[in-house]
Amino acid sequence: MPKHIVRLILILVAVLAVAAIAKPILTVDSFYRFGHYRANSVPEIAAQEPVYQTPRYCYGCHTERRAQWSAGSHKTVTCEVCHGPATGHPQSGKLPIPTDAVKLCTLCHEAMPGRPKSQPQIQVAEHSGGQQCTVCHNPHSPKISSAATKVSGDAAAGKQRAAACASCHGAAGISPNESWPSLAGQSAPYLVRILSAYKSGDQTDPIMTPLAKELSATDIQNLAAFYARLSCKSADGSKSGGDAAAGKALAKNCAACHGETGSGGNPAWPKLAAQKPGYLVNVLKAFRAGLRKDPMMAGVARGLSDTDIANLAAFYAAQNCQSTK
Amino acid sequence: MTKESKPTLAARRAFLTKLGGAATCAAAGAAALAAIPGASAKTEPAADGAAFPTKDYDWTKHQWGFGVDATKCIGCLRCVEACKRENDVPANAHQFRTWVERYVHLEGDDEVHIDSQQDPVNIEASGSEKTFRFANRYKDAKVYKAFFVPKLCNHCTHPACVQVCPTGATYRTEDGVVLIDHGYCIGCRYCVQACPYGARYFNEEQGVSDKCTWCYHRITKGLQPACVEVCPVGARIFGDQRDKESPISLFIRNNRVQVLRPETGNAPNVFYVGIDKEVN
Numbered sequence: 001m002p003k004h005i006v007r008l009i010l011i012l013v014a015v016l017a018v019a020a021i022a023k024p025i026l027t028v029d030s031f032y033r034f035g036h037y038r039a040n041s042v043p044e045i046a047a048q049e050p051v052y053q054t055p056r057y058c059y060g061c062h063t064e065r066r067a068q069w070s071a072g073s074h075k076t077v078t079c080e081v082c083h084g085p086a087t088g089h090p091q092s093g094k095l096p097i098p099t100d101a102v103k104l105c106t107l108c109h110e111a112m113p114g115r116p117k118s119q120p121q122i123q124v125a126e127h128s129g130g131q132q133c134t135v136c137h138n139p140h141s142p143k144i145s146s147a148a149t150k151v152s153g154d155a156a157a158g159k160q161r162a163a164a165c166a167s168c169h170g171a172a173g174i175s176p177n178e179s180w181p182s183l184a185g186q187s188a189p190y191l192v193r194i195l196s197a198y199k200s201g202d203q204t205d206p207i208m209t210p211l212a213k214e215l216s217a218t219d220i221q222n223l224a225a226f227y228a229r230l231s232c233k234s235a236d237g238s239k240s241g242g243d244a245a246a247g248k249a250l251a252k253n254c255a256a257c258h259g260e261t262g263s264g265g266n267p268a269w270p271k272l273a274a275q276k277p278g279y280l281v282n283v284l285k286a287f288r289a290g291l292r293k294d295p296m297m298a299g300v301a302r303g304l305s306d307t308d309i310a311n312l313a314a315f316y317a318a319q320n321c322q323s324t325k
Numbered sequence: 326m327t328k329e330s331k332p333t334l335a336a337r338r339a340f341l342t343k344l345g346g347a348a349t350c351a352a353a354g355a356a357a358l359a360a361i362p363g364a365s366a367k368t369e370p371a372a373d374g375a376a377f378p379t380k381d382y383d384w385t386k387h388q389w390g391f392g393v394d395a396t397k398c399i400g401c402l403r404c405v406e407a408c409k410r411e412n413d414v415p416a417n418a419h420q421f422r423t424w425v426e427r428y429v430h431l432e433g434d435d436e437v438h439i440d441s442q443q444d445p446v447n448i449e450a451s452g453s454e455k456t457f458r459f460a461n462r463y464k465d466a467k468v469y470k471a472f473f474v475p476k477l478c479n480h481c482t483h484p485a486c487v488q489v490c491p492t493g494a495t496y497r498t499e500d501g502v503v504l505i506d507h508g509y510c511i512g513c514r515y516c517v518q519a520c521p522y523g524a525r526y527f528n529e530e531q532g533v534s535d536k537c538t539w540c541y542h543r544i545t546k547g548l549q550p551a552c553v554e555v556c557p558v559g560a561r562i563f564g565d566q567r568d569k570e571s572p573i574s575l576f577i578r579n580n581r582v583q584v585l586r587p588e589t590g591n592a593p594n595v596f597y598v599g600i601d602k603e604v605n
Contacts (some may be wrong), residue, residue, distance in 0.1 A: 035493075037494070037509075038493070038509055041506035042377070042384075042504065043378040044506075045538065045542060046379050046545040046546075047540055049542070050541075050543050050546065052410075052411055052551045052554050054554060075559065076557050078554065078555060080554075081403050081408075081555045085411070107403070107458060108399055108557060110463070111464075113464075113466075114400060114429065114468075114472050115399045116397060116398075116399065116558075130340045140457040141350075222505060231405075
């Protein structure tokens with residue numbers, strides 16, 4: 001055999017020998033255990049620590065929030081979706097409470113082509129007038145007063161109890177004077193809410209507070225059921241100082257909660273149509289001055305002048321209270 | 326075909342025979358050497374016969390699967406943010422383990438408009454490359470049809486990415502998850518090219534390929550993947566296909582599901598409901 005071929009063979013053999021020896025030395029033990037990969041990399045990857053901890057981790061301490069959250073419509077939105085991953089909490093500090101609710105909530109609730117119809121969606125520009133969502137909605141249970149919309153009072157029992165209210169609010173719930181509100185046809189959940197607020201002291205009034213303190217929870221339900229069923233009375237032509245047409249333009253800002261003409265909207269909020277204009281003026285001024293407390297109304301009333309208030313009162317007083325808008 | 330003379334062919338055959346013999350001898354010698362204790366790299370602890378890969382988790386008892394119900398997706402991109410934080414994915418708008426696509430058909434326009442969170446318009450809407458949001462860019466357009474589609478690694482039964490990896494740095498586990506061994510990845514990016522779904526990205530900082538692991542560190546601890554955990558509408562479904570009552574088994578059984586690009590032969594394990602033919 002020619003010399004150069006022999007050399008070539010020797011070199012090849014040497015290379016193969018080195019490769020064959022080197023391979024098992026350089027290959028880690030676990031490499032071929034399950035296949036052409038390093039088996040020990042699997043437990044290495046599995047050993048990474050989870051960052052998102054699941055709501056079970058939060059339940060341990062936040063029992064109150066859990067009860068509220070798990071009963072509400074946001075129960076599919078877990079804690080860490082809004083508050084961020086809980087790893088390190090509470091040892092290394094508090095989790096963020098989102099401050100810009102509009103930015104956060106609209107990630108899911110801005111009306112957008114492509115979102116399924118079942119998803120609750122809003123026109124951001126029209127919905128809140130720039131208010132933060134949390135002014136009206138509790139993020140842990142965002143449906144507004146879903147628990148309070150069910151009023152199961154006995155109207156007949158309420159009628160008897162209402163005898164004591166008749167001197168100011170009228171026997172048929174139509175107030176005989178300008179200062180006190182008419183109650184006939186008012187939304188029952190709102191009546192329950194406001195009476196309960198007088199009773200608890202969240203809302204105060206020199207006349208209403210002592211009266212409401214004597215009412216039991218059942219009395220409140222019964223009274224609300226009674227007044228809600230009475231037939232309201234539309235504008236009797238009583239004139240107030242305001243300009244109803246100017247009030248109508250302003251009232252667009254109120255429509256999201258109180259309905260277009262003050263009769264629609266969420267039952268948790270009062271109907272305003274055909275209400276006594278003097279009463280409406282007093283209440284708005286009380287909100288503006290901070291005498292009557294409500295986070296939403298305080299913000300709304302702050303920007304109103306005396307003329308605006310008179311105009312709004314005139315507009316709502318002149319509306320048909322049988323409407324559903 | 327060119328004809329070769331017989332003597333040349335015979336010589337070549339003889340040479341190859343000798344070469345083969347030499348190689349066999351060398352291999353035998355090497356095998357003998359390798360048998361000597363201590364000759365091979367004992368750099369890793371020997372496995373202890375118990376459950377693998379962790380002592381509480383036996384991968385032979387599971388076969389994971391993932392479902393996407395595109396009819397439920399609202400495009401909130403919470404999954405994308407959660408995935409990034411869970412898995413330390415670079416905080417920019419262009420590298421993802423999971424993403425969401427939006428498909429929009431406009432009236433009188435045959436072309437489908439597709440964007441994802443890395444579209445410049447959507448980056449601008451979110452205000453940062455670290456948070457994600459779909460811009461309401463079709464608010465005033467006449468939209469004929471629109472929907473969102475979450476995407477991620479399909480954890481294929483016959484993954485092309487594993488086939489092309491020259492170093493064995495990516496592989497399919499016994500429980501049906503395609504993983505990457507970052508210690509063995511040489512950063513050649515063959516796998517990024519091979520994946521028909523664009524599920525892999527290259528991590529320049531670490532010089533390795535990266536992709537979704539179905540949060541292997543979570544599922545082996547009995548948790549759900551982070552994207553499934555945070556999805557507020559249940560558009561992402563995960564579970565064990567071996568368990569006939571698991572969410573994924575029920576999802577596959579109760580829906581007419583499809584996979585993306587079945588013609589590639591990769592046999593994906595992410596099952597979709599509610600997508601159009603444009604989605605692939």
